[in-house]
Amino acid sequence: MNHGYTYQAALASSEAINWRIEDIIGGTKRLDFSKPFMPETFARVDKLPFLNDEEKRILNQIRGNIYLCIFGLVEEFILPFVLDHARPQLQGDDYRVRALLKFACEEAKHIQLFKQFRREFEEGFGTDCAVIGPPEAIAQAILAHDPLGVALTTLHIEWMVQRHYVDSIKDDQELDPQFKSLLRHHWLEEVQHAKLDTLMVESLAQGRTEEEIMKGVEEYIEIGGFIDGGLKQQVEFDLDSFERATGRKLTDAEKDEFRSVQLQANRWTYLGTGMTHEKVLATLESLTPKARQRIESISPVFS
Ligand SMILES: [Fe+2]
Ligand SMILES: [Fe+2]
Numbered sequence: 001m002n003h004g005y006t007y008q009a010a011l012a013s014s015e016a017i018n019w020r021i022e023d024i025i026g027g028t029k030r031l032d033f034s035k036p037f038m039p040e041t042f043a044r045v046d047k048l049p050f051l052n053d054e055e056k057r058i059l060n061q062i063r064g065n066i067y068l069c070i071f072g073l074v075e076e077f078i079l080p081f082v083l084d085h086a087r088p089q090l091q092g093d094d095y096r097v098r099a100l101l102k103f104a105c106e107e108a109k110h111i112q113l114f115k116q117f118r119r120e121f122e123e124g125f126g127t128d129c130a131v132i133g134p135p136e137a138i139a140q141a142i143l144a145h146d147p148l149g150v151a152l153t154t155l156h157i158e159w160m161v162q163r164h165y166v167d168s169i170k171d172d173q174e175l176d177p178q179f180k181s182l183l184r185h186h187w188l189e190e191v192q193h194a195k196l197d198t199l200m201v202e203s204l205a206q207g208r209t210e211e212e213i214m215k216g217v218e219e220y221i222e223i224g225g226f227i228d229g230g231l232k233q234q235v236e237f238d239l240d241s242f243e244r245a246t247g248r249k250l251t252d253a254e255k256d257e258f259r260s261v262q263l264q265a266n267r268w269t270y271l272g273t274g275m276t277h278e279k280v281l282a283t284l285e286s287l288t289p290k291a292r293q294r295i296e297s298i299s300p301v302f303s
Helices: 007-017 053-089 093-124 135-143 149-169 177-205 210-246 252-274 278-287 289-302
Strands: none
Touching: 007 093, 007 210, 053 093, 053 135, 053 149, 053 177, 053 210, 093 149, 093 177, 093 210, 135 149, 135 278, 149 177, 149 210, 149 252, 149 278, 177 210, 177 278, 210 252, 210 278, 210 289, 252 278
């Protein structure tokens, strides 16, 4: 595939960025709970007309908190996956080894950042918000799949981060600047990860027949189904967090509307934006046009 990504260039970009957790969170860098955290395209709180402005902002902040928690979760499977991918070829291309280890190191840093964020969020927000997990169980379930399926899931996640930041977060002036800064710093490093994922997918697909490639694609879809099940559970947690944080009891009809709007909002955030990303589709197509067609046949469900 003619993308021009190399381990050497990814490593050089990554070394030029290199932020530290303590530079972007803690001390005077506080969340502003008078502002929304998530762009409306992902939060979709305006689609719940029975909520007042304050309730919408609270739900938006719950979704923002969970957004970073879910990244913390998925990065717990990306970290061992990247290490396992690097390990068998430690004697090979030095740039490859260093770029993959830097990638793993950055994900370990992101996991720590998101944990610290969650503590700060809960302190300021005042209500505990449950999140799906535990991370080890989710990582174990995902890593039990075909490595090509896992690599495609990782590719999906990291291009999705790009799209979220560039298309919806960067120019949204309503969002809390501190929350936005965390997303920006995360995005800066994910740019390199998405390129390295592309190289990982290519190396894992090498030498496979079309049938074997499609097996990997089916496992990517299975992992997507597993994540979708997690999102259904997360919407129930968010509903409960919302009621506890606001003291408002929704009627049964309002709860049903909450569930349907928020499930679709979550599906678009975590599944649709990755499955319809042009770079993900281009990589799938480079493996076999059938792979792209298969994903395009199911992605409308997640819009
Ligand atoms: Fe990350
Ligand atoms: Fe990443």
